[in-house]
Amino acid sequence: MALYSEKVMDHFRNPRNVGVIEDADGVGEVGNAKCGDIMKIYLKIENGIVEDVKFETFGCASAVASSSMATELIKGKPVSEALKLTNQAVAEALDGLPAYKMHCSVLAEEAIKNALEDYYKKHPEAKRD
Amino acid sequence: MYIYADNAATTKMSRAAIEKMTPYLAECYGNPSALYSLGQRAKDALEESRETVARLIGAEPREIVFTSGGSESDNQAIRSAAEAGAKKGKRHIVSDAIEHHAVLHTLKRLEREGFEVTLVPVTPEGIVEPDVVRAAIREDTCLVTVMTANNEIGTIQPVKEIGKICRARGVLFHTDAVQAVGHIPLSVGELGVDLLSASAHKFHGPKGVGFLYAKRGTPLANLIEGGAQERGRRAGTENVAGIVAMAAALEEAVAGIERNAKRLIPLRDRLIAGLSKIPHGALNGDPVRRLPSNVNFCFEGIEGESLLLLLDDRGIAASSGSACTSGSLDPSHVLLAIGRPHGVAHGSLRLSLGEDATEEQIDYMIEATSDVVSYLRGFSPVWHDLADRKAEFVL
Ligand SMILES: Cc1ncc(COP(=O)(O)O)c(C=O)c1O
Ligand SMILES: [Zn+2]
Numbered sequence: 233m234a235l236y237s238e239k240v241m242d243h244f245r246n247p248r249n250v251g252v253i254e255d256a257d258g259v260g261e262v263g264n265a266k267c268g269d270i271m272k273i274y275l276k277i278e279n280g281i282v283e284d285v286k287f288e289t290f291g292c293a294s295a296v297a298s299s300s301m302a303t304e305l306i307k308g309k310p311v312s313e314a315l316k317l318t319n320q321a322v323a324e325a326l327d328g329l330p331a332y333k334m335h336c337s338v339l340a341e342e343a344i345k346n347a348l349e350d351y352y353k354k355h356p357e358a359k360r361d
Numbered sequence: 362m363y364i365y366a367d368n369a370a371t372t373k374m375s376r377a378a379i380e381k382m383t384p385y386l387a388e389c390y391g392n393p394s395a396l397y398s399l400g401q402r403a404k405d406a407l408e409e410s411r412e413t414v415a416r417l418i419g420a421e422p423r424e425i426v427f428t429s430g431g432s433e434s435d436n437q438a439i440r441s442a443a444e445a446g447a448k449k450g451k452r453h454i455v456s457d458a459i460e461h462h463a464v465l466h467t468l469k470r471l472e473r474e475g476f477e478v479t480l481v482p483v484t485p486e487g488i489v490e491p492d493v494v495r496a497a498i499r500e501d502t503c504l505v506t507v508m509t510a511n512n513e514i515g516t517i518q519p520v521k522e523i524g525k526i527c528r529a530r531g532v533l534f535h536t537d538a539v540q541a542v543g544h545i546p547l548s549v550g551e552l553g554v555d556l557l558s559a560s561a562h563k564f565h566g567p568k569g570v571g572f573l574y575a576k577r578g579t580p581l582a583n584l585i586e587g588g589a590q591e592r593g594r595r596a597g598t599e600n601v602a603g604i605v606a607m608a609a610a611l612e613e614a615v616a617g618i619e620r621n622a623k624r625l626i627p628l629r630d631r632l633i634a635g636l637s638k639i640p641h642g643a644l645n646g647d648p649v650r651r652l653p654s655n656v657n658f659c660f661e662g663i664e665g666e667s668l669l670l671l672l673d674d675r676g677i678a679a680s681s682g683s684a685c686t687s688g689s690l691d692p693s694h695v696l697l698a699i700g701r702p703h704g705v706a707h708g709s710l711r712l713s714l715g716e717d718a719t720e721e722q723i724d725y726m727i728e729a730t731s732d733v734v735s736y737l738r739g740f741s742p743v744w745h746d747l748a749d750r751k752a753e754f755v756l
Pocket of ligand 1: 369370430431433435463510511512537539540560561569571
């Protein structure tokens with residue numbers, strides 16, 4: 233068996249939504265160089281919808297693939313739905329991750345949540361539901 | 362192009378070794394302990410292999426114990442010296458921070474059993490200094506264990522000098538020579554070691570077979586109890602075919618040491634020079650006191666597993682000391698010991714050349730590595746911060 237599913241390798245080799253949003257409405261960064269995975273998520277939000285999302289990742293293949301898949305899962309979705317993204321959903325969408333790589337999907341979930349928190353902080357007028 | 366550049370992990374078996382071993386699987390399959398001729402022929406092959414191995418490292422046949430490989434040899438050597446030491450009330454062992462886990466984990470276990478272990482630090486180039494070892498030896502030291510060459514960064518240790526110190530102090534000396542045997546000239550007499558570990562699959566022999574050299578008179582404790590094989594020092598029906606193949610592979614490897622070094626060192630240095638052009642990267646280990654096949658770099662702002670998988674896509678098989686490739690949270694203890702910070706140690710790459718490496722392959726590896734490193738840096742938040750001067754470059 234290969235180390236990773238074909239989905240993981242596809243998102244690793246051709247990551248979606250890579251990059252930076254200069255005037256982002258929310259930015260989230262998690263992880264640290266010590267543990268070996270760092271993710272940064274940039275959000276553009278309009279009328280309560282995630283209009284655009286970009287990521288930068290320092291990490292292993294499953295960290296890159298998890299970031300890529302997580303951004304795909306929230307792009308175009310209402311903020312309320314993006315907030316409900318779970319690491320299981322990310323891992324499932326990737327056709328699974330090896331057990332010792334599940335922390336990468338957790339980081340992806342946390343990075344998105346951090347970015348959304350940052351959005352609420354910067355936009356106190358936005359209401360949560 | 363396909364380039365196998367992970368020869369420090371394992372090597373392809375030599376043709377000669379495969380040819381020598383097959384009769385001992387297919388026809389001469391007798392148990393060497395048996396009295397009929399089929400068994401005795403296997404026994405003869407076993408003892409001939411012992412003579413070959415002994416001759417090639419400058420030992421006596423009775424000083425060679427066949428084992429299942431490097432890990433077992435390390436375990437047996439260290440436990441033997443520890444048990445012998447404990448009988449005299451000596452429960453202190455000196456080693457260093459960059460040993461293989463087969464040594465380090467054995468020492469950890471001995472610590473739990475009441476031994477005291479001093480792991481001396483290494484220089485930033487990854488060298489164990491003889492004076493530091495000398496200073497660490499105490500009245501109750503029963504063993505010094507320092508590897509001949511490091512498996513990650515390829516540094517060749519001053520084993521001969523350390524051997525002299527140990528002899529003068531009357532302390533047993535073991536060296537893990539798994540990466541050195543068959544790759545650099547080596548004789549146990551010259552090194553002044555009491556115990557030496559080797560593994561066949563690192564010099565084009567089969568996996569799961571190796572040997573332990575124990576100088577005549579050195580007490581050996583049994584790890585595996587059972588029959589009287591290996592003169593009672595290692596039970597279990599011998600891996601005759603594997604041992605025969607190991608001897609054949611070692612014969613070939615030792616005969617080629619000088620020729621291979623002449624060919625490989627310029628190729629290794631070409632690879633080092635090429636990779637040195639990648640900004641904010643650095644060679645790990647010593648540029649000169651280094652195995653002819655070993656190249657190891659750290660590149661800032663990237664992570665090793667991603668680098669390896671993208672190199673694999675380009676037909677290059679390599680390895681890394683990143684945490685994600687080891688399955689633990691910490692990157693290589695060797696890179697940390699030579700002073701690389703955690704974040705930098707994650708971005709390491711080891712290319713260990715085969716004897717058949719070519720200049721064309723070297724240039725291809727330089728180009729592929731440069732491309733992949735810049736690609737990964739392109740979306741690395743760590744690199745981004747470094748480039749924006751929000752963080753300081755280390756390399
Ligand atoms: C320096 C060193 N010691 C010990 C070992 C273990 O050898 P083996 O795989 O034969 O058990 C290795 C190989 O990984 C090694 O490189
Ligand atoms: Zn990871």
